Amino acid sequence: MRTTYMAKPEEIKRSWYIIDAAGRPLGRVATEAARLLRGKHKPEFTPHLDSGDHVIVLNAGKVVLTGRKLEQKYYYRHSGYPGGLTKMDYATLMDRRPEKAVYMAIRGMLPHNRLGRAMLKKLRVYRDNQHSQQAQKPQTWREVQDDRTEGGPGS
Numbered sequence: 001m002r003t004t005y006m007a008k009p010e011e012i013k014r015s016w017y018i019i020d021a022a023g024r025p026l027g028r029v030a031t032e033a034a035r036l037l038r039g040k041h042k043p044e045f046t047p048h049l050d051s052g053d054h055v056i057v058l059n060a061g062k063v064v065l066t067g068r069k070l071e072q073k074y075y076y077r078h079s080g081y082p083g084g085l086t087k088m089d090y091a092t093l094m095d096r097r098p099e100k101a102v103y104m105a106i107r108g109m110l111p112h113n114r115l116g117r118a119m120l121k122k123l124r125v126y127r128d129n130q131h132s133q134q135a136q137k138p139q140t141w142r143e144v145q146d147d148r149t150e151g152g153p154g155s
Helices: 026-038 090-096 098-107 114-120 141-150
Strands: 016-020 054-058 074-078 085-089 123-125
Touching: 016 026, 016 141, 026 054, 026 098, 026 114, 074 090, 074 098, 085 090, 090 098, 098 114, 098 123
Parallel strands: 016 054, 054 123
Antiparallel strands: 074 085
């Protein structure tokens, strides 16, 4: 009889990755970041633990929304008071706070519980390509992906 491997919190090793969002669709960037934050790219992925890595998203201001989403898609928020619903179209949101648009897209793809909130603490989103996490020696995710696929079957 085989048992399913479950990682223990002290066994989890966390890395730092950079995702460059310039010229890429918002949803594609968000799914990639959510997958890294959740830890689904690791063989020791455990659904009930936060086994993910830290993610830095750069160039949020240059992310692309396809189709007519800039005019047709809205960002809603509520103050908690009657009649307190405000909405903003994504053209305005991307102009004023593109980091918020990327953050909200990634947040919606994570679990909606305390585990998801813990994962979200490992996310950092920046409008341009400047970040303050040089000390953590983050790797670019595209380069890591290319390294992993070079020596695999079929090459």
